[in-house]
Amino acid sequence: MQVASNKISGSQIELSVEIPGEVWEKLLNEKYEYYRQNVRVDGFRRGKVSLGMVKKLYGGSIEAEALDEMVKEHYSEALEQAKIDPVAPGDVKDVDFGAGKPFTFKVIVEVMPELEIEGWDNLQTYLEEVTVEAGDVEAGMNMLREERAVISDWEDAIDHRSVVTTDVQETDRVGVPVLTHNWKDIAVEIGKNAFGPELDEQLLGRKAGEQVIVSFKTQADEKNEPKEVWYRFDIKEVKHKELPEMDDAFAQSIGENYQTIDDLRKGIEGVITQQSNSRSYVKMLNRLVQNLIENNRIDVPPSMLENYLEKLLENAKRDGEKINEDEFRKRYEPSAVRNLKWYILRKRLIEKNNLQAAQEEVDTVIEQAIGESGADVETMREYFKEEKNREKVIDDIEERKTLDFIRSQANISRRPVMYRDFLANNQ
Numbered sequence: 001m002q003v004a005s006n007k008i009s010g011s012q013i014e015l016s017v018e019i020p021g022e023v024w025e026k027l028l029n030e031k032y033e034y035y036r037q038n039v040r041v042d043g044f045r046r047g048k049v050s051l052g053m054v055k056k057l058y059g060g061s062i063e064a065e066a067l068d069e070m071v072k073e074h075y076s077e078a079l080e081q082a083k084i085d086p087v088a089p090g091d092v093k094d095v096d097f098g099a100g101k102p103f104t105f106k107v108i109v110e111v112m113p114e115l116e117i118e119g120w121d122n123l124q125t126y127l128e129e130v131t132v133e134a135g136d137v138e139a140g141m142n143m144l145r146e147e148r149a150v151i152s153d154w155e156d157a158i159d160h161r162s163v164v165t166t167d168v169q170e171t172d173r174v175g176v177p178v179l180t181h182n183w184k185d186i187a188v189e190i191g192k193n194a195f196g197p198e199l200d201e202q203l204l205g206r207k208a209g210e211q212v213i214v215s216f217k218t219q220a221d222e223k224n225e226p227k228e229v230w231y232r233f234d235i236k237e238v239k240h241k242e243l244p245e246m247d248d249a250f251a252q253s254i255g256e257n258y259q260t261i262d263d264l265r266k267g268i269e270g271v272i273t274q275q276s277n278s279r280s281y282v283k284m285l286n287r288l289v290q291n292l293i294e295n296n297r298i299d300v301p302p303s304m305l306e307n308y309l310e311k312l313l314e315n316a317k318r319d320g321e322k323i324n325e326d327e328f329r330k331r332y333e334p335s336a337v338r339n340l341k342w343y344i345l346r347k348r349l350i351e352k353n354n355l356q357a358a359q360e361e362v363d364t365v366i367e368q369a370i371g372e373s374g375a376d377v378e379t380m381r382e383y384f385k386e387e388k389n390r391e392k393v394i395d396d397i398e399e400r401k402t403l404d405f406i407r408s409q410a411n412i413s414r415r416p417v418m419y420r421d422f423l424a425n426n427q
Contacts, residue, residue: 003078010113010299015090016106017078024070024103031066071095071105079109086111088303110301115348119295123410125287128417130276132269136419140268144254145243154240157205164188164203165237171230175213185236199233208238276422283426285403288410289342298341308336346402355405357397365393 002018035058036051055062071092079086090107097103151163158164166188170181190200195216202212211234217226244250251264258264309329316323350356370380383389 001074001077001081003081005082005084008108011087011110011301013082013084013109013111014106015078015082015084015109017074017104019070019074019103021097021100021102024066024097027070028063028066031062035062067095067097070103075107078107084109084111087301088307110303112344112347113299113301115296115298115344117292117296117345117348117352120292120349120406121409123288123291123406124412125284125291125410126413126415127284128280128415128422130273130280130417130419130422132272132276132419136272137265137269140272141246141265144264144268145246145250148244148250148253150242150244151239152242154238155207157207158190158203158235158238160190160204161241162190162203163239163241164190164235165239167234167236169232169234171213171232173228173230175230175232177232188233189241195231203233203235206235208235210235272419276419279426280422284412285407288406289345289403290338292345292406293338293341296345298344300337300340300344304340305333305336308340309333312336346399349402349405350398353405355398355401357394357401361397362390362393365397366390369393 001020004016006014006016008014032051032055039058041053041057075090075092086109088110090109092105092107095105154162164187166186168183168186170178172178188195188199188203190203193199195214198216199214202214206212211232213230213232215228215230218229244253246261248260251258251261254264255267258267309332312332313323313325313328316328366384370377370384373380384393
């Protein structure tokens with residue numbers, strides 16, 4: 001068999017395959033003989049049907065079967081001979097054969113693009129170092145108080161600690177309901193509701209069973225001019241919200257590591273600092289990856305992109321989403337292209353800099369995962385014997401090693417930032 005390869009683009013190769021004609025003739029004749037021995041034809045005993053009859057009745061189907069087998073077998077051999085590792089099944093074309101001539105075909109194969117990475121040893125970025133202030137800690141303390149608030153029944157008038165359940169109905173200026181513009185059992189917390197202080201002012205002092213109509217200004221007009229809308233609120237239920245006192249007993253209720261309220265403040269400050277700096281570090285790595293992608297021209301094989309989007313689509317459908325497939329692909333294509341470019345870059349960096357996951361590293365991670373899982377040890381060992389699960393471990397290790405490598409090559413400056421500003425920029 002003769003195989004010639006021709007590079008069409010950064011990610012496509014055309015293979016031209018030539019096989020001696022007698023190989024094709026031998027396979028085709030074997031197929032004819034198999035059918036002659038096994039086909040059932042009225043008026044003939046099995047095995048006694050003539051070859052001419054078989055060709056007349058089934059020649060087209062037999063030839064198609066032999067053709068498919070011929071191409072599949074020699075396509076695989078051609079890939080091995082040309083030392084090509086495709087990223088998707090090839091596109092076969094120009095199949096040609098006949099008496100006294102060789103069997104030939106061409107196949108367009110998509111491969112990982114050849115890439116000489118540029119700029120990986122000259123990356124620059126910054127790392128934000130987050131400072132937490134006393135006000136940030138108090139905000140965290142208040143969040144804990146909110147989580148542990150006690151909600152109880154309330155028969156008195158609505159006050160600043162009330163949580164109200166109400167039906168909402170849009171109306172016109174004189175109170176006539178706007179059909180279909182109504183909502184049931186909406187929770188409204190005084191001082192923290194989406195309708196704003198206008199509603200709070202009208203609800204304070206009211207009781208369950210009463211109703212109020214409140215007007216609001218909106219910018220929904222086509223001319224972008226203020227527009228007035230009205231809503232009727234039917235108060236169905238009023239409850240009272242009691243926040244725990246900020247004292248040592250409260251701190252002790254959070255966890256055994258906290259004996260005093262000052263212990264809790266220090267703990268919250270530590271958690272906020274650790275979490276925000278972890279997020280800052282991840283953002284820094286993402287910037288390095290993005291810079292590396294922008295420094296290199298990378299041809300993503302079309303089939304890789306299509307397969308990636310198809311898997312995303314299958315997962316979304318599995319979750320029960322109603323999906324417009326064209327809109328879905330259009331929406332997720334930019335992030336898919338970015339992820340695939342990073343995959344291609346990472347693969348090349350691993351090869352170039354010997355960042356492959358060593359067997360002992362894989363075994364260590366697996367043993368650690370088994371120990372931390374709390375599940376049956378033998379069950380977990382069987383789980384990690386499956387190739388796809390071990391490949392996930394290998395992929396995670398190589399991702400970490402590659403990110404550590406490009407970080408070690410980068411020039412990283414430090415930028416102090418207040419926690420409130422960091423939070424505002426990372427919503």
